[in-house]
Amino acid sequence: MTIKAINVRNQFQGTIKRIRRGDVVSEVEVDIGSGLITSIITTGSIDELGLRPGSQVIALFKSTEVALASFAPS
Template sequence: MAIQAINVRNQFKGKIKEIIEGPVLSEVDVETPAGTVTSVITTRSIKELNLGVGSEVIAFVKSTEVSIAKL
């Protein structure tokens, strides 16, 4: 399957660094040139996509809100 077009502008290509698998939801850490991006997806999706540590992926970030805190 190849992605031909997508409207998400924030895309980070990287490799899966770690998967913390739960019974229903799992955390996926993706190491990108910009840093680590963490996603929470269903464990079922991890299995259906055959994801594992070292898999090359694209992390898509789309949000209607971005919060900023002053340090």
């Protein structure tokens, strides 16, 4: 299957730096050039997508809310 188009506008292309495999879920670090994005995905998805360090990926974000907190002045 090939993706023709996608409605997710928040996209960051990057390279997988590290994968920490777990039995059920794994942590994937993606270097996007200006920093790292960490994603938690199923270990089965890592295998199905053929992901490994050095793989080129696109991190896609779709969220209805982003919460921020600030520290009280000292």
